[in-house]
Amino acid sequence: MQEYLPMAIEFAKNHTLMVIAWIAVFIMVVYTFFKSITTKVKTIDNTELVRIINSQDATVIDIRTVDEFERGHIINSIHLLPTEIKNNNVGKIEHHKEHPVVLVCATGMNANSSAELLAKQGFTQVYALKEGITGWCSSNLPLVKKH
DSSP: OTTTHHHHHHHHHHTHHHHHHHHHHHHHHHHHHHHHHHOSEEEEOHHHHHHHHHHHOOEEEEOSOHHHHHHOBOTTOEEOOHHHHHTTOOTTTGGGTTSEEEEEOSSSSSHHHHHHHHHHTTOSEEEEETTHHHHHHHTTOOOBOOO
């Protein structure tokens, strides 16, 4: 071990940027791991969403824009903007605090942050749809269109 330490130090001196990048990647991986363990929000796929809707009467909350929602949404979903969730203006869904709620966005990238806010506001069973409406459509699952 003693003979490798001077070589490691020399390597770190010669490749400082690469060593810093690897340390940053390691820290991000550890942070992501602990965040996923401690989060109250569970990410689910289409199959799990259908199961939760059918067996636990889950409420689907669509957080896309009004135009996107009207072009097609999951049946019986409630439209709520992320700004409404951020401002704690969730009167439409207040009575669902003890029931499963599943947040759906366009691609699955924005639902988690809004779901985290709902969990902080006292919702006990909060889920986020993994690939959003894009994944739902690519699985040929039905959408309701507003006329």
